Amino acid sequence: MTELHFTSATAALPDTPEGCRAQLATLQSEIAAIRVQIATADLRRQAHKQALDADWFHRAKTALRLKQEAHARVAARLLELTPKAGKTSRERFKDALIEAMRAECDDARWTALLARARLLHDDQEVSHG
Numbered sequence: 001m002t003e004l005h006f007t008s009a010t011a012a013l014p015d016t017p018e019g020c021r022a023q024l025a026t027l028q029s030e031i032a033a034i035r036v037q038i039a040t041a042d043l044r045r046q047a048h049k050q051a052l053d054a055d056w057f058h059r060a061k062t063a064l065r066l067k068q069e070a071h072a073r074v075a076a077r078l079l080e081l082t083p084k085a086g087k088t089s090r091e092r093f094k095d096a097l098i099e100a101m102r103a104e105c106d107d108a109r110w111t112a113l114l115a116r117a118r119l120l121h122d123d124q125e126v127s128h129g
Helices: 017-047 054-081 089-104 107-128
Strands: none
Touching: 017 054, 089 107
16 A cells, blocks of 8 residues: 655644645645545455455545645635635625725714714614514
């Protein structure tokens, strides 16, 4: 059987979005390779009517799980580094609109707009509630 490589659960996470994306690509490739190894071993086992090598299968599934966990950690790190990436286009537009409005308003006008928005929001919550 092919040698499996494990990833440390305490491996350092990248400091940049580019580093995260590169590590995610590597992990996706490694996950796919492990899945292919498992499928190939199973096909070979079926073709030769052999018993499953339980130790190898356990190591393969453990390696797969560890790679998937590492992938999840790096994906979460990418979201931390790029908080806007997790937002929808509508949410990003709302953020841009608020930023533009805030730049155009003095403090009194801004406070009045916030109060009006809160009233509208509360009214919508009650009517949809």
